[in-house]
Amino acid sequence: MKNNNKKIGTYGTLKRGFRWNEYYGLEDFVGEDSIEADSLHSNGSYPALLEGKGKKFAIEIFSVGDNLFQSINSMECGSGYYNKIVKTDLGREVNVWFYKKEVFKSEGKHWKPIDAFIK
DSSP states (O other): OOOOOOEEEESSSSSSHHHHHHHTTTTOEEEEEEEHHHEEEESSEEEEEEEEEEEEEEEEEEEHHHHHHHHHHHHHHHTTEEEEEOOTTTTTTEEEEEOOOOHHHHHGOOOOOTTTTOO
């Protein structure tokens, strides 16, 4: 029996149909929801969600076990992101990886805003 006790909120390459979702084998789909954040950007390879207020962004929620969570967390946190538990618009508590603003600012000219995921 799976012990999928952590909820993760995905908005980019971890969503269904994208490369990291398939790589990690995310199968325990919980549902769609949305969270509030400052902005979402892309550098052409992956997205950067910036923590803050102002816009609603669609996410997909998956349940994962501790080992899978740690693998994803290591990959994300090693790539300029940090993890934070946030409350979704439907009241769920999920782990979301936000891009570090200081890293974003240093790379800013390579990022383009994405409005496609605004809910």
